[in-house]
Amino acid sequence: MRAVVQRVTQASCTVDGVCTGNIGNGLLVLLGVEEDDSQDDLEWLGQKLVNLRIFSDENGLMNRSVKDIHGQILLISQFTLFAQTKKGNRPSFIRAARPDQAQPLYQQMGAYLKGLLGKETQMGVFGTDMKIDLRNDGPVTIIMNTKDKENF
Template identity: 70%
Template structure:
């Protein structure tokens, strides 16, 4: 799994002019699933999201997690995180999981994060043409990949 985590002041997802998910202070997470991903990868990454200390404490240092600030999560499926651009100029998405694998894993991540955060996680719509609006806070943006756990 690959994720782009953004600390936001607010974020929303719109599909067909309807807001499907919106949050105030918290994390907007783009999540890509590849064929090789496992439930172990999902659990590891979910714990990282919840415990990542990227929110400021009283001294202005990044020492607080999303739980510490009672923040929210907007989770968006994003197969294009697995774009390969080695050959030519048109990206290949061959490593991205097919929808029959990716959608259940995206839904399982949403459920896991809701359980860990003890509140509903806001969502995009899997496979839809989504419009994402966000106000990045910092900006703080972190990229994580479960195939590179030693660096995270």
């Protein structure tokens, strides 16, 4: 799994003019699922997301997690995180999991994060054209990959 994690003061997702998720302070997480991703990848990434200390404490240092600040998470499925652009100018998404595998893992991640945070995970709608609005705080943006855990 790959995730682009952005610390935000607000973020929302709209599909066909309908808001499907809206948060205040918290994390906007763009999630890509790869063919061989498993429950272990999901759990490792979920734990990292809720415990990642990227929110400021009273001294302005990044010492608090989304859990510590009682923040929220907006989770968006994004297969394009697995784009390969090595050859030509049109990206290939061959490494991204097919929808029948990716959608259940996306839904499971939402439920897993809800359990870890004790509050509803706001979600996009898998496989649709989503419009994402956000106010990046900092900006703070981190890219994570469960296949490269030793660097995260």
